Amino acid sequence: MPDPRHVDTLTSQTRATLRHWAAADGPLALRARIVLLAAEGRRDAEIARRLGVSRQTVGAWRHRWYSGGLAGLEQRRRTGRPVTVDEADVVTRTLLAPGGSGASRAIARELGVSHATVAAIRRRWNIMPDQPIVPRIPTRPPLPGADTWVMGLYGDADRGVLLVGTRTEAPRPAAAVTVIDAEVLAGLDRALDTLRLEPASDDQEFSAFLADAAALHADITLHAVTLWSTDERRPAGSLVSHHDLPVRASWRGFLNALIALDSTSHPESSRRVFLDLVAALERPAQSAGRSVRWLRERVAEHQSRPDGGWPAPDAPSFSGVNQLDLGSFNECVVIETVRLVGTVTRGEIAHRTGLTQQSVSRIARSLLDRGFLVEDAQRRATSGKPRTPVRLCGSAAHALGLHIDPEVLTAVVIDLDGALVCTCTRTISADIDPAEFVAQAVEVGHEALGKARGAVQPNGFLGVGVAVPGPVDIASGTVLGPPLMRAWQDLPLLYLLKEHFPCPVLIEKDSLAAAAGERWIGRDRRARDFAYLYLGTGVGSGLYLNGDLYRGVSANAGEFGQLCALALDRVAADGRPEILPECNPPVSVPQFAERLGLHTIGTEHSSTEAYRAVGRAAAAGHPAATAALREVARAVGRGALGLVDLLDIDLIVLGGPFFTDDVADCYLEEIGRAVNEFPTARRLRRVHVERSVLSAEAAAVGAASTLFHATFTPRLKGRERG
Missing domain, CATH: 1.10.10.10 (Winged helix-like DNA-binding domain superfamily/Winged helix DNA-binding domain)
Known part of the structure; x- marks a missing residue:
């Protein structure tokens, strides 16, 4: 008989809450299932068998329910240890650690469990530190063999099944080489969060999926691991063997662990394979679909080296040594x-x-x-x-950043954490006399230092970083004549500034400086390769590749305008790529808008004000302003497409003084479409186009960040700036 105290408290609202918990993952799901089964009159021993837990666990949570109701089932604060441990989560974090050999104590601290628990889980899965990975997958019954592959996924509202493949003769185990990262798994989680599926009408669709899988992967033994199910029935037939999840693993955790294990053990199980899985999940997520059906392509035979191992990728850029x-x-x-x-x-x-x-x-x-x-x-x-x-400690070091632009001088002081201490600006003209220009640059720099005097300690001031339009001779600090600043032909800017700043002075192209600042201030969000598109008086690019700023042989990498011209087949009569008006947004956008019928009255003497007026009009929905912006954005997008195809990167960052809130969505949409719909290798990656973490003073902040970058970024010999 059901316990009368329990049944009386199960109101319709309480029962609905328990069912909602039971349908989700995590510790609350187990507790809710215990209570619901107890309400049906099930005994502790029967509940324990059905849920795969101990009788003590069942009794404990029934008692908590009797004494505290729903609140009694919720997590109690304990000294750093969760009530349950998802074994699959431990396995995933172990595999994604450098070399697959993360210390048990470090993972234990991260998860808030004892290191003995982590070590026991690793022994149970046979994933031991500093040893080749030959896992045992503790499904029920266990998966046979150590060589496991993720072969497919089927899901509808009633059933979710992960298709796992094994081979009878496993190859010699290779050392752990992780070819995916946490971002792939995070993308998978996001796709699962938005997935909406309808109930299947019968088992025919799932049976057809298994038949297709068996035909496609005839040389691999297939196993169906049930992730979720509202029906304990199994389809008839012997195409695959059926397995249940490990007792102490959630279905999401198990899916992540198997993907990490496959990727670690098989270099050919690349990011593309699992990005295809994410794409398959995203399609029905956009509109409710009946099912998800994903099968990977045929698995190639091992093409190993004579020593039986796979060539390892380059070592991480920031791995330390102990000498x-x-x-x-x-x-x-x-x-x-x-x-x-x-x-x-x-x-x-x-x-x-x-x-x-x-x-x-x-x-x-x-x-x-x-x-x-x-x-x-x-x-x-x-x-x-x-x-x-x-x-x-942010106050431990400061730097001054100067940005030289044809229309404005900007000076900022930032601390070691990238926080702005102060900002000063001064308007100039592109044809200003070089001597007058240097005097004004010195004045605005000293003005910023004066404002920051109380915050900056003399022994913590690293120096001055200067961002200028290219081309520039870094070795001598000479500006060689930017296309939009002809009056500064061969200006020895570094030498002239050093006379007024008795400290280290570095000079950098503005787009490269912005990339350095993005990397420094963006922290873990920018801890990978990316290209920074700098929308200023001209469009430039800064590249962060292989853990360092890529400057090129002459430190002038990132000239973006010619790339756009070539992509658009805009070549002058002499064969030279045109200087595109689209690559000078503050001038071209107002001109295009006026040609389309929008007149920016009162802004004739300032291209910056005219550009901002068009941006405000576009934000308000004016069709001419929107069309003008899209014309420029499409041209920039074609250049970005060239970068993506040439460098094989998956992150484009947009910033600069003319990447304002009014126009941001237009640039993000057009450039995002170009770099994802047209690249040759578009199936292999999804290119993210994101806003810069920097403010409109991106180049000035980046210029200051180059001091931090030069001082604190770890580099081995041969990678220093020459």
Whole structure:
């Protein structure tokens, strides 16, 4: 008989809440299922068998329900340990750690569980640190063989099945090489969050899916692992073997773990394979569909090297080494790690960098003593003494950034965290006398330093970074005559500024400076390769590739206008690519808008004001203004397409003084369409087009950031700026 105390409290609203919890993932789902089964009169032993948990667990949660109702089922605050541990989550984090050998203690601290629990899970799955991965998948019954592949996914409102493949003769296990990252799994989670499926009318569609899979992958033994199901019936036939999830794994966690395991064990299971899976999930997510059907292409036979292994990718850019004579490099590795994460413990630094705990502790003590790091509030530990995380001390270092533009001089002072201390601007004209220009640049720089005097410590001021339109001779600091600033032909700007600033002065192209600032201030959001499109008086690009700013042989990489001209087949009679008006937005956008019938009255003497007036009109829905902006954005998009195809990157960042809120959506849409619909390798990647994390003063902030970049970014010999 059901317990009368329990049944009486199950109102329709309470029952609905419990069913909602039971349909989701996580610890609340298990607790709700226990209560619902108990309401049906099930005994503890029967509930335990059906849910695959212990009788003690069932009894404990029934007691919590009797004593506290719904509130009693919710998570109680404990000392850092969750009530349940998703084993699959532990496996995924282990595999995505550098080399697949993340320390149990580091993963335990990250998840808030004991390191003994993590170690036990790794033993159960046979994923041990510093050993080739030969896993055991503890489904019910266990999957046979150690060589597992993710072969397909079927889902409708009634059933979700992950198709896993195994081979009878597994190849020699290769060392762990992760070819996906957490972003792929995050994209998968987002697609699953928005997935809307209708109930299947019968089992025929699922049976047809299994038949197609068996025909396509005849050389691989297939296994169907049930992720979710409202019906315990299995389709008839022996095309595949059927398995249930491991007892201590959620279906989402298991899906992520199998993808990470496949990717780690098989280099040919690349990002593209799983991006195709994400795309298959996104199609029915956009409008309710009956089912998801995804089958990967045939798996190629192993084409291994003679030694049986796969060629490993390049080592991570920020991996540390432990020799004492490389202390300054390792200090930069630690600072870079802290900067990317924000607040991090010493153990987590060791886990992320590969440095030993002793090396990290020694370096952290030195950086704390010198004021570059500060300790944050202590964190409760699962065992031992509390952990004390560290973070960058923003006030430990400052830099001045100067941006030279044909229409405005901008000076900023920023701290080590990238926070703006002050900003000063001054309007100039493109034909200003060089001597007068230098005098004004010096004045606006000193004005900014004067405003920041109370915040900047003399021993923490790194110097001045200067961003200028290219081309520029970095070695001598000479501006060679930008196309829009002819009066500054061969101007020895660095030499002239050094006479007025008795400190280190660096000069950089404005688009490259903006990319450096994006990388520094963007932290972990920009911890990968990207191209920065800088919309100023002219459109330039800055490239961040292989962990460093790419300057090119002459430090003038990023000349974007000619790329746009070639993409649009706009070539002058002598064969030289045209200087496109579209690549000078403040001039071209008002001209195009006027040609289409929009007159920006009162802005004839300022192209900047005219551009902003068109932007406001476009935001208000004026068709001529919108058409003018789209014409420029399409031209820039064709150039961006060339960058994507040439460099094989998947992130474009848009910023600069003329990338304002009024026009941002237009540029994002047109450029995003160009770089995703037209590239040759569009099936292999999804290119993200994002707003810059920097303000309109992007080049000035970037110029200052080049000082931090030059001082604190870890580099090995051969990568320094020459």
